[in-house]
Amino acid sequence: MTIHMRGSAGNDSPIRLVIHGGAGSVKSGQGPEREQAYREALAQSLIAGHAVLAAGGNSIDAVIAAITVMEDCPLFNAGKGAVLTHDGRNELEASIMEGATRAAGAVAGVTTIRNPIRAAHAVMTKSAHVMLIGQGAEIFAAKQDLEIVDSSYFYTRHRWNQLQKAIAKESILLDHDAGLDTLPGEDEKRGTVGAVALDCQGNLAAGTSTGGLTNKHPGRVGDSSIIGAGTYADNRSVAVSTTGTGEMFIRTAAAFNTAAQVRFLHAPITAAADNTLEEIAAIGGDGGLIVLDADGNYAIRFNTGAMFRGTIGEDGIARTGIFPGPETPALSC
Numbered sequence: 001m002t003i004h005m006r007g008s009a010g011n012d013s014p015i016r017l018v019i020h021g022g023a024g025s026v027k028s029g030q031g032p033e034r035e036q037a038y039r040e041a042l043a044q045s046l047i048a049g050h051a052v053l054a055a056g057g058n059s060i061d062a063v064i065a066a067i068t069v070m071e072d073c074p075l076f077n078a079g080k081g082a083v084l085t086h087d088g089r090n091e092l093e094a095s096i097m098e099g100a101t102r103a104a105g106a107v108a109g110v111t112t113i114r115n116p117i118r119a120a121h122a123v124m125t126k127s128a129h130v131m132l133i134g135q136g137a138e139i140f141a142a143k144q145d146l147e148i149v150d151s152s153y154f155y156t157r158h159r160w161n162q163l164q165k166a167i168a169k170e171s172i173l174l175d176h177d178a179g180l181d182t183l184p185g186e187d188e189k190r191g192t193v194g195a196v197a198l199d200c201q202g203n204l205a206a207g208t209s210t211g212g213l214t215n216k217h218p219g220r221v222g223d224s225s226i227i228g229a230g231t232y233a234d235n236r237s238v239a240v241s242t243t244g245t246g247e248m249f250i251r252t253a254a255a256f257n258t259a260a261q262v263r264f265l266h267a268p269i270t271a272a273a274d275n276t277l278e279e280i281a282a283i284g285g286d287g288g289l290i291v292l293d294a295d296g297n298y299a300i301r302f303n304t305g306a307m308f309r310g311t312i313g314e315d316g317i318a319r320t321g322i323f324p325g326p327e328t329p330a331l332s333c
């Protein structure tokens with residue numbers, strides 16, 4: 001849980017990328033190899049996004065690059081390896097927002113789009129809409145030449161086992177809290193993913209992608225695809241991506257709530273994030289969020305035992321963390 005101060009915004013803004021791979025009740029003690037696997041996956045995501053920013057690319061493309069790496073990595077609850085609905089299907093959702101224009105795009109209830117974050121971006125840039133769901137979203141994505149896969153691509157046997165446990169307990173589980181008190185085993189992947197970025201033009205962007213909750217009702221949509229709940233970006237305040245008990249993040253309009261505190265109350269970003277988490281806790285939710293402003297200041301806050309997370313700036317050093325404490329170098333580029 002940290003805040004860092006950086007220089008002022010402008011055409012030579014300090015570049016910055018902050019990511020998360022989900023928050024939850026994970027505790028330490030599962031061994032350094034497993035932690036290292038997560039940290040390396042987070043570092044790969046950071047390095048992919050940083051490459052875009054360091055080459056003068058924009059924050060939206062950096063967010064897409066970072067999230068695509070995590071969607072393709074079965075360690076996380078997004079894209080391949082996502083959790084299953086009550087009837088054993090992967091229903092994915094994602095959203096993205098650009099801080100300069102407040103353009104936004106989202107998809108939900110999709111089962112065949114390999115990278116839902118790319119589909120959310122296509123909705124933002126190539127449709128007249130903000131959100132498309134289900135088959136309509138999939139037909140649209142195919143027309144945009146996005147990669148379509150058989151729904152079995154997302155499936156893992158271990159997600160199936162996790163679902164059977166949740167059904168037996170008659171519970172709907174946040175991925176990170178799926179009855180585990182250690183780091184996820186090789187077979188128990190977890191973690192909604194998200195990214196916020198600031199490019200050298202001083203423009204912010206945010207994105208989030210998930211498979212949602214284990215044993216969720218078919219058709220359930222969480223916060224991750226809801227602009228203002230799971231994702232928000234506005235150059236006048238901050239870019240935000242959230243993870244946690246989605247229903248409570250929707251009810252508190254968590255991402256917009258955080259941005260509004262910064263914009264209208266001039267709240268420091270850490271205080272704004274903490275206020276949002278307090279509101280969420282007050283109605284029985286938990287989780288975390290990443291916040292980045294147009295000066296490059298960022299906050300990573302969570303009220304769970306852990307949050308998979310990382311950040312990278314101009315020095316190109318990928319810093320990652322899982323448990324409370326400062327993010328530390330994992331890999332550098």
Ligand code: ASP
Pocket residue numbers: 022023077174175176191192210211212213221222223224242243244245246247
């Ligand atoms: N917020 C996500 C959802 O409710 C879950 C998560 O962040 O792990 O779908």
